[in-house]
Structure formats: structure tokens, C-alpha cells
Amino acid sequence: MRRGGVGDPGAGNPTTALGIMGLVPDPPGEVLSGSVLFEGQDLLQLPEKNMREIRGGKISMIFQDPMTSLNPVMTVGEQIAEVVLLHSRMSKQEARKKAMEMLEQVGIPGGRCDDYPHQFSGGMKQRVMIAIALACSPELLIADEPTTALDVTIQAQVLELMRNLKREYGTSLILITHDLGVVAKICDKVAVVYAGEIIEYGTLEDIYTDKRHPYTIGLFDSLPDIENEAAELKVIQGMVPDPSNLPEGCKFHPRCPYAQEGCKHGRVEPVQISETHMVRCGRFRSGEV
Amino acid sequence: MLKYIIKRLLWIIPVLIGVTVIVFTILYFSPGDPAYLALGDNATPEAVEAYRVEMGINGTYWERLGRTLLGLLKGDLGISYRSRTPVLDELIVRFKVTFNISAWSIILGILLGIFFGIISALKQNTVWDSLATGCALFGISMPMFWQGLMLILIFSVWLGWLPASGYGDSWKQMVMPVIALGVNSSATIMRTTRSSMLEVMRQDYIRTAKAKGQSYWMVVLRHALRNAMIPIVTVIGLQLGVLLAGSIVTEAIFSVAGVGKYLVDSLNARDYAAVQGCVLLIAFVSAILNLIVDVIYTYIDPRMKTMYESAKVFHLPKKGAKSSV
């Protein structure tokens, strides 16, 4: 299963990912309530020690900025071998061999195992991150804007690589991005996040051909279309809200063209509009649309 | 790498020449004539001239400067006006003392500084942190000479545990000078360690290490500490110079016959050859120590190695030369 989380930066999706991994910086952040079920286990209830076994072993992560996500004073080989040693019974030599294998897998000559991160380009570093993430054949891979910092042609290479490896390793993927194009290329299901809430969730087809939430619609409309000419781009009015000062009621109502009095108060519950498609918008609850 | 070290060693030569010129010039224009100081005000002009020739301080500024530099190239630091013995011999004896004390001090400083720095950073905003940072602030605010006197007051005058002065008769004589010098450095090293650790712990690669499932202490030791060491090593390098200068004060307080005390006495006696020798020795030792620190750098930070191998020797690596592209 592949799921894409879409939303403007600050919409809260990277924090969700860190929450799953139990990596929310504390202080200032703390997960207040809720549960994260992974293979039937609630990760939030799991003691730190067990959580460590899951991290990097069963669930691993790729971060947005490959430039800063690798330790500058360790060779890439050491950094891949580290995760292998942590989650398997391999010896150091075996781990090193595995590290070289992983490098080859992501398209880097294994001989570069003893090089340091600063000797690689951005795209290569992201490949190394992927090698680290996949080294223990995890069941779930969380990728947080994995290609945002890369050039288009390099992005295409990395996405292709991720897609192939995912198939090969049978890994589920949660992809967090603001790029609707990347989602369309790689995901099966999509959750659109706004101000910390999933406001629309469904299959790729649901979201791309039958979008319902005004924010989702606005998001698609504000993209310049490569195939059609439009004189003026449609815009979502206003700004992304400050996460520490969210509006009451529907979080989107100050920017929503359809906002009514009822949107300003109370919690908006999600509405299931088809078997696979969920929307969190007051207009669907009242059966207006 | 070897090429880089050789280049740096060669660079020490012009530095020493430059330092000689600076110190020589400053001292040349100092008031007080060493010849009259040595022979008394009533000395005959002939005796003064003879003394000057003997000490090599006759002639014009340029002649004397030339002679000093030539001597330097031959490894001759001149003759002490007071004792009429070669300055170099005097210095070698005394340098051993100073080196001994300084070495113990920096070891003390590094151990205390790094240990408390790490504790303080990891326990940020706790009582331990406030306590450690508070102590460090006191440490850097205490004048070293006062600290030395307070040690004497407490440990010799009141408690009578340690001798107040001297060197070489017992290890007890070393304790207070080492503490006086070391505590000061440890305060500076502690502050740097703390801020560097805090900075490093915020980095993305620490998050990566945690995401691998690495335990907290392994993340700290394997990933954070080595990165945090980069600025710490710089500060330790700077502290070595500070320490050599600090020995001037401590040696004066504890009556240790080291380079520092020799320098102060020589300055007071207008024994300029000896002063010049001391300054040169200290500059030379600092340069060598800095080189060692820079070499250690490349082991900690592989980026530096790449830079050294391609960079021109005069480029100061620590400042991170920014290209204009």
C-alpha cells in the first residue's frame, strides 16, 4: 500500500510522521492522545526499548534534506552498516559487505563505501539515505519530502529508484510531499492534510478525479498546468494558518469560498462519501452537495 | 597531507622572523639602557661600549636587527645580559618546567571541560545545567592570579595541605599551579562543549541516527560527540596559547622557575635578549601546537582533509573560506 500525504508546509504532515516514529522532539512537542497501530501493536504505548527495535528495522524513514541528514564525519559505508548491525546478527565484515550491496542496489558503485558524505552530490546522498532506510528490509518506509531538494531530472531518477525498490522489497510507503505530481506518480491512496487534520482521504482516483474538499480543489487549481494555457491562475485566498493559533470550527473556513456561519463553530466530523473516499467538510454532512 | 604539514612547518619560519622583528622593534624603542642597568650609572663610556660589543647590542637599529635575525637562522638566541650565558640554554631548562605544568593543566582542563560540557548540554535547562554553566561563568570571570592566591590562602595558609611555592621537590608543589591554570581552561572548554553539543544534537543526522533505532547514548557518543569535537578542538588549540601566557602569571604567584617567570624577570631587568628568546620560544611552541591541532582536525572532520589537500597553505581552514561563485 502506498499512501501520500499532501498539504502546504506547516500543514502538520511531517510531524505526524515523526509521531509514528516516536521522534517528536520533547520538549517542545508531545503526542497528546491517539494511537498508532502497526501490525496490531500501538506504537505509542510501546516502551522505548522495543520502539528502538522497530525504528530502522521494521519502520524506517527518509528525510527531506539529504545534505544534512547524513553524518558528515562517518563514511557512508559505516552509516549503512550501523543500521544493519543494530537489527541483525551480522558480523562487522558481513555488515560492510551488505553496505556495499545496498550501495550497488541504489546505483552507487560499492567501492565508494569508504567515502564521506561531502564527496557525494545531493541526489547521491538521497540514494545513500534510501540505502540506509532499506538495508533491513523494513515493512514500512516513511519518506518525508524525499525529492523536494533535488533537481527535476535527479528527482525522476530517485522516484524511479524508490518505486522499483519498493516493489522488490515489498515495502509499504508513506510519502509526505507538497508535490501533487509526485503523489500521482507513486501513490495508491492519498490523504490531504490541512492544519494538522486529514481533510480528504481516498484512493488516487478519488482524489484526482473526484476531489470534493474546497482546499483540495483549490490546491489543484493553483498549479500552473503544463498542458493547458490559462490566463490567470486560480488562487486560494489568505495564508496558511499559524499552527499555534488555529481558527475555531473548520480550520479552513477563513479561506474557504463556501464558508457559512455553521463552519465557524464546532468540530467538523469526517463524512464517508463512498467506500474509499472520506471528506471533512460541513457541506457534506448537511447533505448540501 | 604530508605536503600540507611540510608547508605549514615552512610557514613557521617567516612567522618567527616576523615575530622577532616585531619584538625587537618594540624593545629597541624601550626606555632604559641595558648597559647602564648592568654596569651602574657611573660606568665609563669605554666599559659600556665593551659591554655592548660583548652582548652584541652595539650599532644601529638595522645592524642589530640583522645580527639578531642571522643568529636566529643559526639557532642562536643571543646571550642573556644578566647571566652572560646563552639564552637558549636558560630557556631549555625552564621550558621543561613550564611544559610540565601546562601539559597537566590542559589535560585537566580538557577532561573537566568536556565532561561537564556534555552533561550540561544533555541535561539542558535542569539544575545540573545551571550549576555547571554557572560554575563555568565564574571560572572564566576569575582572574587567574587571584584564583592562584585564593588557592594559596585556602590550601597553604588555612589548611596547610600544600606548599605555597617552588617546583620540583614534590608533586604537591604542582597541584596548585595546575589547578589555577587548568580550571580556567576547563571553563572555556566547557562552555564551547556545551554550545557545540546543543547545536549538534539539533542536526538532521542525529534524527537519522535515532530513526535507525540507535540507543540514546550511542547516538550521543558515536554521532554527536565527534561532530561536536570540531569547534572544541579549535578552542583547545586557542587555550594552549592562553595557557602559555597564563603561565607567566601562575609562575609569578607560585614562584615556579619556568619560562613565564624568566620572562617577567628579564623584562624588569631590561634583559632584552632573554625577553626575545622567551617570546620566540612561546610563538614557536604555539605554532607547533596549532599545527598539531590542525592535523587532529583532519582526523575528526574528513571535510577538512579534502580542503587541506587542495587549499593553499595560507588559507585559514577554520574560517571556512567561502567561494564567490
Next chain:
Amino acid sequence: MAEILRVEELTKYFATKKGTLHAVDGVSFSVEEGKTLGIVGESGCGKSTLGRVILHLHQRTGGRIVFQGKDISDVTPAQLKELRKDMQIIFQDPYASLNPRMSIGEIIAEPLKIYKLYPSKEERQKKVREIMDVVGLAERTYSLYPHELDGGRRQRVGIARALILNPRLIVCDEPVSALDVSIQAQILNLMMELQRERNLTYLFITHNLSVVKHISDDITVMYLGQMVEKAGASEIFAHQYHPYTKALISAIPQPKYNAPDQQIILKGEITSPINVTKSCRFAPRCIYAKPECFEREPQLEEISKDHFVKCHFVREINGL
């Protein structure tokens, strides 16, 4: 329509430790007044340097720049100052391009002070408020500082600063790539509106192909300091002839369900044009590369009307 800017064989080399970096190497084009030329390329292709060389923010190494019919390749400092009234720039990073120690009003008014255009403070303030209104900045932001504004508003400040001298040409260096998707559209609309109202000419530098298509009349694709393809905006999206352009356009992920997957995945990495040899610079990554490509540098060739391509085998590859 009158030509406002022409650039001939413009080059800019930087001396680096590793050798000479050919940041811009023999670029020629011309732009007509009131039009937008999009300059597209990936990091290190020299597109930002090109913009800065035209504005004399970098000294050029060779070539000619003709602006409003005058050769401005070599100018005295005084001439340059006059010239800058007519040529302005909008920067990529609205956080870094505004002095954090100056208020919005001061930032926008600075050009007026430098050119002593409105000596009285009242007039100057009036002018600043006028331009703030034009770019959609609220009155109250006048005395705020940059860090008190969000990215979109800061970029409006950057635009206001560029517009206040009434320039003819504006170099836009990735003006929307640091902004959120929903804010991007607001700024692009503003820029297009301003262009229509004031007959501005834009040199729009970006790596984002969908943005550039939206705003440009003509598009130039650059690779490692050289132009590899140049054509009208719709033409280039309809027919790409250069293998790099093909890959670049196919690499844009389409935000569409079941978009046909015909991506060309390039091999290798983007390098930097240091110590270049006489060859096609794209050859090491090109799927069609032949030995000849490594030996001889191709020339820019007009394949169809106003459509230029720099490739030895453009006809073979495209079956022309």
C-alpha cells in the same frame, strides 16, 4: 515590436581551485519589449549567473550586451548607476534578499534615496505607499520589519523595490520557488498583471517548467552554461528536439490520475562545467550519444522557424 535586450556570445568564467568554471558559455538571445523570456535549467547550469551578468552584478568575461539599442557591455560606474534604473532584479529568497535591519518602508524607499528622486520625505513616502498599493501590500506593513511578514508578502516587497524606479526590464531569479504552492499562484498572477499594465519585460529564471510555461512567451533551456534549445513557449512544450529538453519535460511529475508514463530517466549526475573540453556537454548523460558527440561541440541550429537546437543528431533523433 521593439527589441529591448540582446545578448551576444556572452561568457562568464570563474576561477576556482579545481580550474576554470564555465558558468555561462557563449549565450545569445534577444527579448522584445513587454515579453517574457523564460530561462530554464537545473542547478549549476549558469542561469542565475546569466541574469547577474546582464545586470552587471558579475563582471562578464566576454560577449556583448545590448540594451535599448545601446551597447552596455562596458560602462562606467556612473553609466551603470543610470542603467540600473531601467534594469532591476527580483530574488529567489525573500528571506535573504531583504535587509533585516530595515523597515519595509525604508527598503522600498532606498532606490529613491540613492537616485535622489523625491527629495522631500512626504513625497517619497507617498510614492512608496503608492507602489505598495500596486503590489498589494497593506498600509500597515509600512513600518514593519521583514521578519514580521510571511514569504508571499516579503516577495511583494521585493517586487515593490524593483518596480519603484519604473524599470523596463526585470530579471526574475526564481521568484516563486521558495514559496508555498498556494502563495506561488498569487505572486505569479501579480507579476503577470504588472507586466500587462506597465509593459514590462521579464527575464524569468527558474528550474520549474510548469511555472515558466505559464508566464513565458519564449523559453531557453540551459545545460552546463550553454543554451541547448530555444523556442516559443507553446512550441517547446509541443515539440522538444534536444534530448535534454525531452528528459527535462518528461521528468515533471504530472498531477493527474493515470498520466501516461513516458518518462525518460537520465543516467548520471549533474556535473559542473569545470575545465570543459570541446564536446557536447550533455553527451555523458545522453542516451543517443555517439563518439562524435565527445569530440566536437554542436552548434545552435534553427530546426524550424524560431526553434533552435544545439545537437549534432537532432534530425536523426527526431526523424526530421
Next chain:
Amino acid sequence: MKKHSMLSEIWRRFRKNHHAVVGLAVLVLFVLIAVFAEQLAPFGYDDQDASRAMIAPCMEYPFGTDNLGRDVLSRLIYGSRYSLSIGFLAVGISVLTGGFLGVIAAYYPKLDNIIMRCMDLFMAIPQMLLAMCIVTALGSSLFNLMLAVGLSSTPKFARVVRASVLATREQEFVEAARAIGAGNWRIILHHILPNSISSLIVQATLAMAGAIISASALSFLGFGIQAPMPEWGAMLSAGRKYIRTQAYLTVIPGLAIMVVVYALNVVGDGLRDCLDPRLKK
């Protein structure tokens, strides 16, 4: 009004740091003491009276009297003038000379190498040593001491300023200023200096602490201010002989130095925290 809001913003952040505020209050207190020394001191700084020599601290002489019967409190009060003025003026000298050389080096690449290599030479001599040599050459007086301490840290400031100017010069807003036709001096004065000044202020505050310590150390070693001037380091040095019997003669002047230096360090740290652009959001 606009500059005001910037300062008030800094003050608002500074105020949150209670240590720093206390440090600032202590500094202000010492400045007031120095200014009103004549009014505050119960005795003159050189009122010798053999009949009251070596009186331990008591009600009448809160800090006791020294071997010549001079009131230590009064001497401390007058002494604050020396320490503070040395700290302030010595750093002033190094900021001006170092700042000038640093800006020139950063802005004129041709001079950069020459200036910075010279600074390297001076840096090769430990600061304290250099200051001692300079004082020896010039002769010991208050002004010469300031000059020696100030000049000996010129290279450090030249480096700090150069690095900071170079870093600021690379920023896009400086390029933006050039694009609107601003000249070199306008860029330096309006764009670069205001943005590198904060690190300079922090450095200067911390350097002031260092200068006070260096100056008192020089006096302590006999290279600085001479008797009967009540410089704190010199007082300490004079009291040292009596450490076994009249410890207060060494403890008290040392404490005074430490309090001032501590306050400067705390204020410097506080300033760094509130001027740090990384904290700006």
C-alpha cells in the same frame, strides 16, 4: 520610531534573561560608583595614616585598611574608575583599529592578504606577552596600559570583523542593494555594518571582560599602574605580601574584579542570545 521598535524588540528579549538583567544592573551600579567616587568614598584613595594601619574589616572600615592605613573601601571605589575606563577604552581602541583593518581587508582583496598576514604575525605572540612588551616600551601609565591592552587585541577584532563583513557581504540583500545602484560606502554603512554590528557588540562586551582581567594582571605583575594609584590589580599585588595575616587585602580587590568581569560576561552572553539571528523567527 522605526529604530526604536528594533531596540525595544531586543530589549524585550534581553529582559527575559534574568541573569543578564542582573549583570546589567551590576554594571550600571559600578559605573555610577565610578562617576560619583568623590561623593561616595568615605576617605581619599591615598589618605595614609600609620595609626590605623591594618585594621581588619569592621563597622568603620567595612573592608579594613591596608599597611599604610588607607581605607580599602575608598580605594576600591576610586579603583573602579581605572578598571572600567581601561575596559571601555582599551576595547574601544581595539574595536576601532581592528574594525577598520577588518573592513578594509574584507572589502579590498588586494590589501586583504597583507593585512591578515600581519595580523597573523601579531596573533602568534600571546596577547598578554605582547601587552607586556608594549607597556615596557611605552612606560607604565594608565593610558599606556589601555593602549597596550587595546592594541594587543586588535588582530582578534580585525579577524572577527573581517569574517563577519565577508559573511554579510555574501547575503542576497547586499546584492539587492547593488542592483538598485547603491555605492560601496552606502552598502557598508547601511547594509553590512548594521547586520554585523550585533556580533561585534557581543565580542566587545566579552573582550571588555578580558581587557579588565589583562590590565589587572599586568598591574599585578608590576607592568601596569603603579602605587599609589588604587588600581585593583595593583592593590591585590600590594596586599599579597600580607596574605598570611591580612587575607582580606587580597580577597577583596579580587572579588571586585570578579564581580565586574562576571557581570560583563553575563551581559555578553545575554546579548549574544538575544541578538542571535538564528533565534529570530
